[in-house]
Amino acid sequence: MKFSSKAEYGLKAMVNLAKDETRTKNIKLIAKEETISVKYLERLLNDLRKYDLVESFKGANGGYALKRPAKKISVADVVIALEGPIAPMKCVGKTCRMEHQCSSKIVWQILGTQIEKTLSHIKLSDLTK
Amino acid sequence: MKFSSKAEYGLKAMVNLAKDETRTKNIKLIAKEETISVKYLERLLNDLRKYDLVESFKGANGGYALKRPAKKISVADVVIALEGPIAPMKCVGKTCRMEHQCSSKIVWQILGTQIEKTLSHIKLSDLTK
DNA sequence: TTAAAGCATACTAAATTAGTAGGATATCGG
DNA sequence: CCGATATCCTACTAATTTAGTATGCTTTAA
Structure with a gap:
């Protein structure tokens, strides 16, 4: 990753x-x-x-x-x-035909949201010092 | 990513x-x-x-x-x-000679910690339903 | 009107990831 | 103890992605 x-x-x-x-x-x-x-x-x-x-x-x-x-x-x-969009696994943001029996998509969705949130809170102005 | x-x-x-x-x-x-x-x-x-x-x-x-x-x-x-270790950028977990003037390493460190935390909270038993 | 800068496209090289091949090794059941 | 079954190990190959280069065109301030 x-x-x-x-x-x-x-x-x-x-x-x-x-x-x-x-x-x-x-x-x-x-x-x-x-x-x-x-x-x-x-x-x-x-x-x-x-x-x-x-x-x-x-x-x-x-x-x-x-x-x-x-x-x-x-x-x-x-x-x-x-x-491009933050999607930590190929399947995120798409529909997948295995979806109904896929145990893990939810993990990557949660994580993607989390990452985006974290990175959205850091502004360029926080990094100029 | x-x-x-x-x-x-x-x-x-x-x-x-x-x-x-x-x-x-x-x-x-x-x-x-x-x-x-x-x-x-x-x-x-x-x-x-x-x-x-x-x-x-x-x-x-x-x-x-x-x-x-x-x-x-x-x-x-x-x-x-x-x-291998969760490190969202090459530089994380290593020492880098540009480090004293690098504005962004801190970002990837924060993010890495965050990701690991998120994934540590999800157990296999949460995914078996 | 010309030199400095960005804009656009296509190509190449390097690295990583995904997947394959073929056999060696261990062990359970009969 | 034999053989079928299953894991273990190493090396190779193919595909994809990432990084970087080359070449030339377009725009514009001086």
Whole structure:
């Protein structure tokens, strides 16, 4: 059971942006500060943008900035943007033909809810110190 | 973020055994009832045995049985036996040279603890109905 | 009008997970 | 004691997912 490094890198980048909320910052700089491949980070930020968590500005002096205050962006938001819905087992969120005799789906459902709750309570602003 | 099907299959097999705690049951039968590949399940049960969660009996009329009462085996026990320690990110449980400047390790530590707690509270006996 | 930046797509490499194969070993029942 | 039955062990292969790269296009501030 692991989150991917997408989530790890993405979260680091988001916290990086949260540390100076008012400025836009370009990919190269974030990548350097957080030791992430520029090209890979480019894609992650793209996903985060599509999820409306960051805003991008093209052209010279462009870059990225948080779209909402760091207080209003949770770790769950970031993880979901990058990895999709939190579902700790394939079957969660789908209907399964074995369902009527499946003893364990309930476990993964409870757990998924629990994880999402935990991650929703942690905001980027809690991680900037 | 997903648990592997090892955890899923293993849990199903364990709940299957828990449904008739007093009997030993052979792999083929469990595999058939839970629609799992016999050979794969063989390996999973082996891991569970090494973790002292099941007991095995060789020879004719052999098979597997829970080593402890279903009330005293948690989902966390099963998952850890099959997947190793619950650590939702690579860095958890290790020391990392970026640690002094890492904003996010704490997140994965909190979450790991939380997940383990949740899964420890669910016992096999809760899943046999 | 040009250089700096993001945007988009497709590809490749690495790692992990899932599953298979084949035989060795142990043991119960007759 | 023999043989059928069942677990145990190691190694291999296939599939899937994750991580990372390459190339070029588009937008825009200076």
